[in-house]
Every structure is written in C-alpha cells, then in structure tokens.
Amino acid sequence: MSARSLFIPLTLFLVLGFLIGPFLIIVAASFSGGETLAFPPQGFSLRWILKVFTVESFRASFGMSMFLAIGGTAAALMLGIPASYALSRYKLPGAEIVRTVVSAPIIVPGIIVGLALLRYIVVPFQVGITPALFLAHTALVLPYAVRVVSASLDNLRSDIEEAAVLLGSSRLGAFFRVVMPNIRGGILSAFILGFVTSFNQVPVSLFLSGPGVRTLPIDMIAYMEIVFDPSVAALSSLLAFLSIGIVFAAERFLGFSRYV
Amino acid sequence: MSDAPYLSLEKLTLAYGDTVAVANLDLPIRKGELVALLGPSGCGKTTTMRAIAGLLPVKSGHVRLDGADITRVPANKRAVGLVFQSYALFPHLSVYENVAFGLKLKGMRGTGLDAKVRSGLTSVGLSSFANRKPAELSGGQQQRVALARSMVMEPKVLLLDEPLSNLDARLRLEMRTELQRVQKETGVTMIFVTHDQAEALALADRIVVMKNGKIEQIGSPEDIYNRPTSSFVADFVGFENIFPIEQGKMKTSSGLIDLSGPAPSAAGLAWRPRMVTLGSGPFRGTVRGTSFAGDSREYLLDTPFGPIKAEVEASQPAHALGSDLSFDLPAEKAAPLSRFA
Numbered sequence: 076m077s078a079r080s081l082f083i084p085l086t087l088f089l090v091l092g093f094l095i096g097p098f099l100i101i102v103a104a105s106f107s108g109g110e111t112l113a114f115p116p117q118g119f120s121l122r123w124i125l126k127v128f129t130v131e132s133f134r135a136s137f138g139m140s141m142f143l144a145i146g147g148t149a150a151a152l153m154l155g156i157p158a159s160y161a162l163s164r165y166k167l168p169g170a171e172i173v174r175t176v177v178s179a180p181i182i183v184p185g186i187i188v189g190l191a192l193l194r195y196i197v198v199p200f201q202v203g204i205t206p207a208l209f210l211a212h213t214a215l216v217l218p219y220a221v222r223v224v225s226a227s228l229d230n231l232r233s234d235i236e237e238a239a240v241l242l243g244s245s246r247l248g249a250f251f252r253v254v255m256p257n258i259r260g261g262i263l264s265a266f267i268l269g270f271v272t273s274f275n276q277v278p279v280s281l282f283l284s285g286p287g288v289r290t291l292p293i294d295m296i297a298y299m300e301i302v303f304d305p306s307v308a309a310l311s312s313l314l315a316f317l318s319i320g321i322v323f324a325a326e327r328f329l330g331f332s333r334y335v
Numbered sequence: 336m337s338d339a340p341y342l343s344l345e346k347l348t349l350a351y352g353d354t355v356a357v358a359n360l361d362l363p364i365r366k367g368e369l370v371a372l373l374g375p376s377g378c379g380k381t382t383t384m385r386a387i388a389g390l391l392p393v394k395s396g397h398v399r400l401d402g403a404d405i406t407r408v409p410a411n412k413r414a415v416g417l418v419f420q421s422y423a424l425f426p427h428l429s430v431y432e433n434v435a436f437g438l439k440l441k442g443m444r445g446t447g448l449d450a451k452v453r454s455g456l457t458s459v460g461l462s463s464f465a466n467r468k469p470a471e472l473s474g475g476q477q478q479r480v481a482l483a484r485s486m487v488m489e490p491k492v493l494l495l496d497e498p499l500s501n502l503d504a505r506l507r508l509e510m511r512t513e514l515q516r517v518q519k520e521t522g523v524t525m526i527f528v529t530h531d532q533a534e535a536l537a538l539a540d541r542i543v544v545m546k547n548g549k550i551e552q553i554g555s556p557e558d559i560y561n562r563p564t565s566s567f568v569a570d571f572v573g574f575e576n577i578f579p580i581e582q583g584k585m586k587t588s589s590g591l592i593d594l595s596g597p598a599p600s601a602a603g604l605a606w607r608p609r610m611v612t613l614g615s616g617p618f619r620g621t622v623r624g625t626s627f628a629g630d631s632r633e634y635l636l637d638t639p640f641g642p643i644k645a646e647v648e649a650s651q652p653a654h655a656l657g658s659d660l661s662f663d664l665p666a667e668k669a670a671p672l673s674r675f676a
Contacts, residue, residue: 237390238423238481240410242437242488252436256427 105309112305123309136294147212148269155220163228178218189282204285211279216269227261267325341366347396349382356382357548369518369525371539379548380528384494389413416485420496422477424469430480431465437488455487475506495527499534532572544568565674566603574605575644579675587640594666601671608646616663622654
C-alpha cells in the first residue's frame with residue numbers, strides 16, 4: 076500500500092480515536108481496582124461503580140439535576156410551543172428579532188450568561204438558589220425548544236386547522252386536536268434535546284450553585300477537588316450510557332435526527 | 336328549488352389590511368344551486384369563498400344564509416362545509432376518524448356515529464379504506480374523503496376550492512360526475528371556485544365571472560360561453576379576436592374598418608377562431624403560423640389590423656406558411672360586447 080492510500084484511513088482513525096478515546100479511557104478507569112483515578116486501570120472491580128450510589132451528595136445533586144432537566148425543559152416547552160406557533164403561523168412585526176433573542180443562549184457563552192444572571196438578577200433581586208437555577212435552565216433550553224418545535228410546525232400544513240374549525244372546533248380546540256398530535260414527535264425530540272442540554276450544563280450552574288444546592292456536574296467537580304478516586308469516572312460512565320440510551324431510543328422510535 | 340335567495344352576499348367588501356380584494360359584491364344564490372366562481376388568480380374568488388366560510392372577516396356588507404345574517408357568526412357555527420384544494424385531511428387520523436371528526440364534536444357517539452361515518456364513506460366508494468391513513472391514499476381518494484368529511488356534517492352550503500385542478504384527466508371526469516351526483520342526491524347548495532373555464536362550464540348551473548374583486552358577468556354556462564358581455568369574459572372563454580366598435584366601425588391599429596352587414600351598436604365585437612371565414616371576404620392576411628389539432632387546423636394571420644386567429648375544419652385543404660389569404664369577420668356571427676375594457 077502506498078503512503079497516499081494510507082493517508083485517509085490513518086486520518087480517520089486518529090480523528091475517531093481523538094473523539095472516542097477519552098470516553099473509552101474513562102469507562103476503563105471506572106472499572107479500576109486501584110485507589111486513585113488512573114489509566115491504565117489497576118486490576119478490575121465494580122466497587123467504584125457501586126460506590127457512586129452510596130455517596131450522599133451525589134444522590135442529592137442527581138435529584139437536583141433531574142428536577143432542573145425535567146422541570147426546566149417542561150417549562151421551556153410551555154413557553155416555546157406557543158412562541159413557535161406564533162412565529163410560524165403569523166407574519167408578526169419583529170418576528171426575526173424575537174427569533175434571534177430566543178436563540179441568544181445558544182450563541183452567548185455560558186460563562187457570560189451565568190455571570191450576567193448572577194450579577195443582574197440573582198443578587199439584586201435576592202432570588203433563591205433553586206429558583207435561580209430553574210430560571211437559568213429554562214432559558215438555556217428555550218432556544219432548542221423553539222427551534223425543534225418550529226421545524227416540525229413548518230412541515231405541517233396550516234389549512235388543517237381551518238378544516239377543523241369548519242367542522243365545528245374552536246381555534247384553540249383545533250390546536251389541541253390537529254396540531255399537537257402532528258408535532259408530537261418534534262415536541263418529544265425537543266424534550267430529549269433539552270433534557271440532555273440541561274443535564275450536562277456546567278458554566279451557568281457553576282455561577283448559580285450555592286451552599287447545599289448543586290447540580291450533578293458541579294458536584295462532581297467539587298468531589299474531585301477533595302477525593303481523587305475512580306468513582307467520578309464511574310459516575311461519568313453511567314451518565315454517558317444513560318445519554319446514549321436515551322438518544323438511541325429516541326432515534327429508534329421517533330426518528331430524532333429529523334428534527335435536530 | 337325556490338326563487339328566493341338562500342345564500343346572499345350583499346354589498347360585500349373584503350380586504351387584507353388596506354388592500355381591498357373584493358368591493359361591494361352582490362350575489363344572490365338559490366337553494367340547491369351549483370354555482371362556479373370563475374376568474375384568474377387574484378380576482379377575489381377565493382377571498383369571497385373564505386368570507387362565506389367565515390375564515391376571513393367581512394369589512395362591510397352582509398352574508399345571509401337561510402334567512403339569518405351570518406356576517407359575524409364564527410366559522411365553526413355556520414354549517415358551511417369547505418373542501419380544500421389540498422384536501423386538508425388530518426394526517427394523524429385514519430380515514431374513518433377524519434370523517435368522524437366533526438360528528439364527534441357535535442356530540443355524536445356509538446352506533447349513531449358509526450352508521451353515519453360508514454354511510455358517508457360508502458357514498459364516496461371508500462368503505463374499504465376506513466382504516467387507512469390519508470398518506471396511503473391517492474389524490475382522488477383523499478379528495479373523496481374530504482368530500483365525505485364535509486358532507487356528513489349536512490352543511491347548508493358546501494364550498495369547494497379548485498375541486499378538479501389537482502386531478503388527472505380521467506379522475507376529473509369521475510369527480511365531476513361524483514360532485515353532480517352528490518349535489519343531486521342531497522340537494523346541497525354548492526359553490527366552487529375555479530380558474531378553469533372548462534371546469535366551470537361542465538359542472539355549474541350558473542357561472543359568476545369575477546375580475547379585480549368585482550363581478551364581471553353572471554349567467555348560465557351557455558350564456559357565458561356564447562354571449563359574453565364584456566371583452567374580459569369573451570377573452571376568458573376563448574374569443575380570441577376582439578375589437579372595440581366606434582361609430583359602427585371596427586377600431587383597429589390601422590384605423591376604423593367597415594364591417595360587412597349592418598353597423599353594429601355594441602361597444603365591441605368578439606369572434607372565436609372558428610367564426611372567422613377563411614378563403615373569401617374583403618380582408619387579406621398572411622399565414623404566420625399554423626397548427627393541426629386533429630379535427631381542425633388553426634391559422635395565425637398577420638393582417639393590417641393585427642394578428643387574427645382562424646380555425647377551419649381539418650378536411651379543408653391546408654394553407655402553407657406565408658400564403659396570402661382573403662378572410663372575413665362576419666358581424667352577424669360575432670358576440671356583441673356591451674363593455675370593452
């Protein structure tokens with residue numbers, strides 16, 4: 076084989092290795108039998124995986140992260156579905172501005188969003204830690220909700236709503252009877268995307284977490300500063316497999332990639 | 336069928352924002368009539384239909400139906416059905432559920448509902464398709480589902496938006512027969528919108544030709560086809576040689592021309608290509624184009640007063656391109672136009 080024909084497979088291999096390598100190292104490290112986070116792992120054991128479930132703070136912060144991911148995404152959808160509907164069905168003045176503002180949290184770095192929320196909302200208005208995190212996660216998920224739901228609304232004919240009205244339905248009834256069932260896939264996709272985005276969020280949560288209230292990623296950073304054992308690797312692996320499982324199921328049953 | 340109007344539009348003005356789409360329209364329609372709103376795109380026919388359905392607010396004027404003023408009655412309380420051009424079937428529901436949709440909203444349940452849906456599907460020949468989804472049906476079948484969905488509601492008026500335009504030639508004939516049958520069996524008042532004169536002529540009892548938001552002419556298909564009253568309608572139904580008349584003479588680009596026969600009193604005269612006499616007459620023209628259409632042959636003549644289209648039976652000997660022919664525009668054959676615009 077010439078050097079030329081080796082170039083492409085070699086590049087491909089290196090890029091894939093770069094992308095998947097760290098993940099494989101973490102997974103390997105979480106089955107380590109040793110006392111510290113290290114690679115290659117020393118021996119094989121499940122004890123760090125089992126330890127994850129016994130750490131009290133992990134359980135509390137996991138609960139917090141689940142609450143934010145589910146609650147924040149649900150709140151973002153409740154705001155985002157009507158917003159998407161208005162943006163896609165009516166020619167509103169300033170619709171493009173609204174679209175841009177709604178998408179801002181995707182473009183603006185999280186660290187700036189976090190700092191801004193802390194400095195101009197949380198501190199002056201004395202917002203509690205949990206409400207602050209909830210608001211922040213809702214805002215961060217909103218752009219995904221609007222984008223994904225808009226995409227499925229744009230693919231749906233609007234005359235079916237008029238048809239429903241002429242058959243005796245109210246305007247609002249038509250939305251629930253013929254629009255919602257047809258964008259269900261888009262809404263579920265937006266929910267999954269929002270859930271994963273919120274669950275993996277670090278920079279904004281870092282600013283807004285406080286005494287006793289932390290999200291799971293922040294708690295993992297805090298844990299590692301004190302204890303350098305493989306349980307963080309074990310937890311990371313568990314979370315990664317959870318995410319992969321959710322996205323795989325979504326793709327399998329909903330055709331997730333059509334909407335994102 | 337009584338003579339009193341069942342549906343009447345009175346001084347109806349419709350607008351999108353500040354743009355007036357339909358101005359001061361008066362149109363009485365009798366019960367059980369099959370009326371076509373015919374016109375080019377942008378003439379206001381669809382706008383008028385949407386106003387009858389209640390999908391477009393009325394700027395001024397009234398819509399009366401069956402003795403009641405429904406101008407401000409919301410679309411979902413009007414008992415007006417609409418078959419959309421795109422059919423607008425609910426993609427997530429089966430054919431059966433599509434037809435049952437409106438009946439369920441009326442509160443129908445159980446065997447009464449089932450019987451009604453089944454008979455609706457049977458009447459359009461789709462009873463064996465009840466469990467299919469709309470995406471699994473052909474265009475013609477989807478349209479029949481849309482028709483059944485509207486008809487089971489027993490609407491006072493059924494509106495149809497370009498009902499034949501999305502169908503191929505064979506299905507057009509089938510659907511045309513179907514619509515006429517439904518109309519005959521149920522006696523429902525039907526109004527359909529079309530830009531295709533052949534569709535309007537074939538299907539309607541009465542044709543309303545519209546232009547720029549106004550009614551240009553109302554008449555039976557025979558009236559519209561044979562006796563257009565304006566140059567616009569004449570052009571729309573295939574009179575291709577149209578000239579204004581001034582002082583009893585035909586006004587052309589090369590001055591006023593005397594016509595054979597008595598001086599016409601109309602504002603204009605219109606001839607279909609086959610009304611033009613070719614081979615004899617006082618005028619001369621050069622063959623600029625010719626096309627063979629099976630039964631007949633069409634000629635495009637260059638004449639001192641512009642291009643003239645003539646059509647003769649194909650059994651006549653053909654004239655070659657460039658040949659010089661005499662022809663006549665016989666005034667007694669022409670359709671007299673009272674308005675020339």
